[in-house]
Amino acid sequence: MSLQEFIFGKLSWSVLPDNLIAWSGAIILLAGVVAVLAAITYFGRWKWLWSEWLTSLDPKKIGVMYIVVAGAMLIRGGADALLIRTQQATSVGDSFGILSATHFQEIFSAHGSIMIFFVAMGFMFGLINLVVPLQIGARDVAFPFLNSASFWLFCAGAALINCSLLLGDFSTAGWLAYPPLSELAYSPTTGVDYWIWSLQIAGLGSLLSGVNFFATIVKMRAKGMTWMRLPMFCWTVLGSMSLVVFAFPILTVTLALLYLDRTAAMHFFTAGQGGNMMMYVNLIWAWGHPEVYILILPAFGVFSEIVPVFSSKKLAGYTSMVLSIWAIVVLSFIVWLHHFFTMGAGADVNAFFGIMTAVIAVPTGVKIFNWLFTMYRGKIRFTSPMLWFMGFVVLFTLGGVAGVIMAEPPADYELHNSLFLVAHFHTMIVSGVLFGYFAGLTYWFPKIFGFRLDEKWGIRAFWLWLIGFILAFGPLYLLGLEGATRRLDHYSASLGWQPLFAVAGIGAILIAIGFCCQIAQLVASIRLRHENRTSGDPWNGRTLEWSVSSPAPSYNFAAQPVVHARDEFWEEKMSGSKQDRQFEDFSMPKNSGAGAIIAAFVFVLAFGAVWHIWWLVALGLLGAATTLILRTFDEDTEVYIRASEVAHREAGLRPASAV
Amino acid sequence: MFTLLLAITTTVYVRSANIAILEPAGPVAAAEKDVIVTTALLCALVVVPVFGMLFVFAWKYRATNPDAHGEHHPTWDHYNWIAEVIWWIIPSAIIAILGVIAVQSSNALDPYKPLPTGEPVLTINVIALDWKWLFIYPEQGIASVNLVEFPENTSVHFYLTADAPMNSFWIPQLAGQIMVMPGMTTQLNLAASRTGDFNGFSGNISGQGFAGMAFTARAVSQSEFDEWVASVKASSTPLTYETYTALAQPSEYAPVTYYAPAADVFQPTVMKYMTPGSSMYSAMLEAMGSSAAPTATSTTP
Numbered sequence: 001m002s003l004q005e006f007i008f009g010k011l012s013w014s015v016l017p018d019n020l021i022a023w024s025g026a027i028i029l030l031a032g033v034v035a036v037l038a039a040i041t042y043f044g045r046w047k048w049l050w051s052e053w054l055t056s057l058d059p060k061k062i063g064v065m066y067i068v069v070a071g072a073m074l075i076r077g078g079a080d081a082l083l084i085r086t087q088q089a090t091s092v093g094d095s096f097g098i099l100s101a102t103h104f105q106e107i108f109s110a111h112g113s114i115m116i117f118f119v120a121m122g123f124m125f126g127l128i129n130l131v132v133p134l135q136i137g138a139r140d141v142a143f144p145f146l147n148s149a150s151f152w153l154f155c156a157g158a159a160l161i162n163c164s165l166l167l168g169d170f171s172t173a174g175w176l177a178y179p180p181l182s183e184l185a186y187s188p189t190t191g192v193d194y195w196i197w198s199l200q201i202a203g204l205g206s207l208l209s210g211v212n213f214f215a216t217i218v219k220m221r222a223k224g225m226t227w228m229r230l231p232m233f234c235w236t237v238l239g240s241m242s243l244v245v246f247a248f249p250i251l252t253v254t255l256a257l258l259y260l261d262r263t264a265a266m267h268f269f270t271a272g273q274g275g276n277m278m279m280y281v282n283l284i285w286a287w288g289h290p291e292v293y294i295l296i297l298p299a300f301g302v303f304s305e306i307v308p309v310f311s312s313k314k315l316a317g318y319t320s321m322v323l324s325i326w327a328i329v330v331l332s333f334i335v336w337l338h339h340f341f342t343m344g345a346g347a348d349v350n351a352f353f354g355i356m357t358a359v360i361a362v363p364t365g366v367k368i369f370n371w372l373f374t375m376y377r378g379k380i381r382f383t384s385p386m387l388w389f390m391g392f393v394v395l396f397t398l399g400g401v402a403g404v405i406m407a408e409p410p411a412d413y414e415l416h417n418s419l420f421l422v423a424h425f426h427t428m429i430v431s432g433v434l435f436g437y438f439a440g441l442t443y444w445f446p447k448i449f450g451f452r453l454d455e456k457w458g459i460r461a462f463w464l465w466l467i468g469f470i471l472a473f474g475p476l477y478l479l480g481l482e483g484a485t486r487r488l489d490h491y492s493a494s495l496g497w498q499p500l501f502a503v504a505g506i507g508a509i510l511i512a513i514g515f516c517c518q519i520a521q522l523v524a525s526i527r528l529r530h531e532n533r534t535s536g537d538p539w540n541g542r543t544l545e546w547s548v549s550s551p552a553p554s555y556n557f558a559a560q561p562v563v564h565a566r567d568e569f570w571e572e573k574m575s576g577s578k579q580d581r582q583f584e585d586f587s588m589p590k591n592s593g594a595g596a597i598i599a600a601f602v603f604v605l606a607f608g609a610v611w612h613i614w615w616l617v618a619l620g621l622l623g624a625a626t627t628l629i630l631r632t633f634d635e636d637t638e639v640y641i642r643a644s645e646v647a648h649r650e651a652g653l654r655p656a657s658a659v
Numbered sequence: 660m661f662t663l664l665l666a667i668t669t670t671v672y673v674r675s676a677n678i679a680i681l682e683p684a685g686p687v688a689a690a691e692k693d694v695i696v697t698t699a700l701l702c703a704l705v706v707v708p709v710f711g712m713l714f715v716f717a718w719k720y721r722a723t724n725p726d727a728h729g730e731h732h733p734t735w736d737h738y739n740w741i742a743e744v745i746w747w748i749i750p751s752a753i754i755a756i757l758g759v760i761a762v763q764s765s766n767a768l769d770p771y772k773p774l775p776t777g778e779p780v781l782t783i784n785v786i787a788l789d790w791k792w793l794f795i796y797p798e799q800g801i802a803s804v805n806l807v808e809f810p811e812n813t814s815v816h817f818y819l820t821a822d823a824p825m826n827s828f829w830i831p832q833l834a835g836q837i838m839v840m841p842g843m844t845t846q847l848n849l850a851a852s853r854t855g856d857f858n859g860f861s862g863n864i865s866g867q868g869f870a871g872m873a874f875t876a877r878a879v880s881q882s883e884f885d886e887w888v889a890s891v892k893a894s895s896t897p898l899t900y901e902t903y904t905a906l907a908q909p910s911e912y913a914p915v916t917y918y919a920p921a922a923d924v925f926q927p928t929v930m931k932y933m934t935p936g937s938s939m940y941s942a943m944l945e946a947m948g949s950s951a952a953p954t955a956t957s958t959t960p
Binding site: 101102105172173174178179180181186271272277278311312313314316317319320340342343344346347348350351354355358359361362365366368369370372375376377378379380381382390393394397398400401404405407408409410411412413414415416417418467470474478480481482483485486487488489490491492495496 | 661665672673678679680681691692695698699702703705706709710712713716717720722727728730731732733734743746747749750751754757758760761762764765766767768769770771772821824825827831832834835836837838840841842843845846858860862864865866867868870871873931932
């Protein structure tokens with residue numbers, strides 16, 4: 001090993017972007033980062049940012065930071081989507097579009113990885129952080145410091161995946177990097193290593209968060225909140241976190257084995273030398289299938305909160321809803337093989353997994369029926385969260401049908417790897433997961449910030465997303481039936497696919513405009529915040545979070561609530577009873593920058609591992625471990641809050657009673 | 660308005676365009692299409708009431724409809740347990756039917772299972788290369804790149820492997836996909852019930868030239884097929900292990916090429932990945948020493 005190799009690993013000048021589009025991506029990224037840093041410096045907000053936000057262990061602030069990062073990553077993933085649509089609309093016949101094949105493949109690989117790991121997961125953990133402690137009547141999560149470390153690991157992963165815009169390339173092997181394509185023999189550059197390590201770090205953060213929120217819901221519910229009084233969103237989060245705890249270790253191991261193949265000349269999944277690529281495919285889907293339920297369950301939870309509130313009625317079939325969550329949790333672990341019915345397994349193996357897959361539609365169907373019967377005999381207010389719900393039911397049901405069709409193995413032989421499949425899972429993830437999270441964000445925003453999001457812009461955004469979605473993905477269903485496979489950077493003009501790809505491109509543009517409306521909504525809401533100020537209970541809510549002032553105080557509950565009923569706050573409003581507010585002394589966690597510092601060292605470690613700079617790996621490992629150990633010796637981690645202090649603060653904050 | 664426009668344009672489009680999967684040209688694809696259509700119709704039994712209830716409830720119980728306020732019942736959580744059980748039973752019943760279809764159709768349409776016809780079977784060995792398809796006809800001793808020709812109404816039995824990353828072999832109008840992997844042999848049986856050119860694709864991303872892994876599947880009459888075999892034999896370069904090694908090098912959008920006489924490099928290609936530490940050529944020689952007959956390649960279905 002030469003000195004240069006020792007110091008710089010595989011880094012050299014040649015890893016910089018080599019074409020105009022790649023450069024523009026890198027420059028936009030750098031310009032964005034510089035602009036943000038400059039703005040913070042210009043407004044002199046560094047100290048404020050560090051002490052109020054970056055080091056905060058308040059789950060509400062961590063939740064907001066998750067959503068901000070997820071929003072930024074949505075811009076990146078969305079830009080990738082627009083490039084994909086542009087390429088496929090233009091690269092036909094003699095024209096080869098705007099991107100090289102390799103660049104196109106990097107872009108769709110990045111699009112999928114980013115949207116799942118950094119948009120959907122980030123958004124989900126954001127909402128969970130914002131809502132779960134408030135809903136269960138807790139002041140904090142079970143492990144506040146771990147929560148901060150999880151968030152910063154998520155950020156480190158997001159930062160690493162974006163490094164590939166400037167330094168080196170990204171994986172071209174798709175969002176799940178099937179070997180042997182992702183092995184060294186076919187992907188010799190560092191692209192796949194970026195993929196492995198950004199997912200590895202973010203995945204570690206997700207696993208720790210899973211443990212944290214599982215423990216939070218199990219151990220920190222308010223007095224009297226028995227299991228069958230738990231708000232439905234928390235039930236879904238508990239289901240989702242159970243899946244995280246069981247599924248993410250599989251991902252961690254699988255990624256580690258792939259990295260060993262690539263770096264240490266091992267042969268777990270290689271073609272030849274005893275490697276078994278289908279073992280990887282099994283393992284990645286043993287994580288990957290539960291992953292989609294990890295994402296969708298909290299979205300179901302959001303709808304289970306929104307529909308009763310905006311229908312002014314209690315949730316229909318609470319017990320059924322709980323049962324269906326756990327049915328989904330269990331079943332989601334025994335369906336993974338449906339992602340590769342075409343492997344050539346025997347008919348009985350395929351039939352078993354086909355049946356299990358179809359069976360998952362039953363609890364999902366029951367949920368939809370229960371939401372509909374919650375609306376029945378209600379008094380429905382069509383606010384934007386309710387519109388997202390309506391859009392969700394329509395699209396998700398149709399997407400679900402597409403899923404049930406593909407659960408039949410022989411049908412899947414024809415539809416697998418086609419754009420029909422692509423359209424199906426986008427329907428589930430966009431109209432299911434994302435619509436649900438948008439609804440949840442609109443719904444809980446006033447609880448965090450004390451003012452509502454602007455409805456006018458929210459409704460515009462909804463219609464653009466809905467119509468854009470139909471135009472973007474309707475054509476993909478048809479294209480799949482016409483035999484169009486996914487991930488094509490080019491196709492023959494004689495196939496006649498171009499018009500549909502063009503329509504899909506228009507749909508993507510409408511979605512982009514819809515996203516701009518959401519930015520406008522945020523700006524408008526901040527400008528009009530004084531008009532949109534709300535009481536603690538802007539929607540006539542039913543659960544505990546609406547019983548405290550908006551924005552919720554850092555300690556959530558001045559006095560720990562006691563729960564007597566399922567919809568505790570609603571029952572209190574109905575019966576006129578009040579919580580007995582006896583203030584007591586309590587302690588809250590102090591801010592800590594250790595989580596951010598650990599994640600920074602882990603980033604260094606991962607960057608070193610990507611570029612084979614082993615001294616950086618050692619430095620990162622040492623730094624992260626030392627910081628963690630030092631933190632365990634820090635005994636001054638809590639701040640004591642006196643009852644008199646709380647009483648003083650609360651005097652001006654009593655929530656206005658129901659609307 | 661938007662919905663109506665959407666419905667009209669979609670209907671017009673579906674009626675005019677060539678929707679490969681809905682226009683099968685062989686018994687396997689036809690049966691697979693039937694599974695798709697049957698499943699969709701069964702699902703409609705749930706979808707239609709869901710949509711009906713969604714829009715009726717949304718309209719009738721809107722807060723701005725004073726007529727429905729009398730019905731407002733904030734604590735109505737429907738139904739007694741009987742109603743609740745019904746909501747579980749309706750989808751369960753449909754899924755039970757779908758489960759029966761899954762078992763039956765998975766067995767009937769097992770891609771490894773030869774078609775139940777008395778017709779003679781044509782064996783074709785397929786190797787996915789970077790980035791083209793090599794079709795070897797062991798009985799005829801010929802090979803072709805990116806074009807596979809066979810007689811109509813004849814069962815074709817494909818054995819498939821890859822000398823490249825994983826691919827997926829798909830002729831939408833004739834049969835669904837089967838994965839194609841290095842070091843492994845998969846199988847696919849199909850037949851064309853009419854003559855014609857059918858588009859074939861790879862479904863699984865395999866690297867830079869992936870988009871060019873399209874090929875033509877040509878079903879012709881028996882006499883045309885015989886003529887084609889004769890013409891390939893008459894005017895082609897031989898496929899030897901050396902020419903195969905050159906062909907296996909990465910290339911994009913490879914033109915249709917014929918080889919005759921063609922050595923059956925299929926089994927050595929599979930074995931190459933099964934033999935630790937050996938170079939490709941020596942592995943091939945080794946495998947040649949044993950039997951390289953195509954029938955020996957069949958793994959137990």
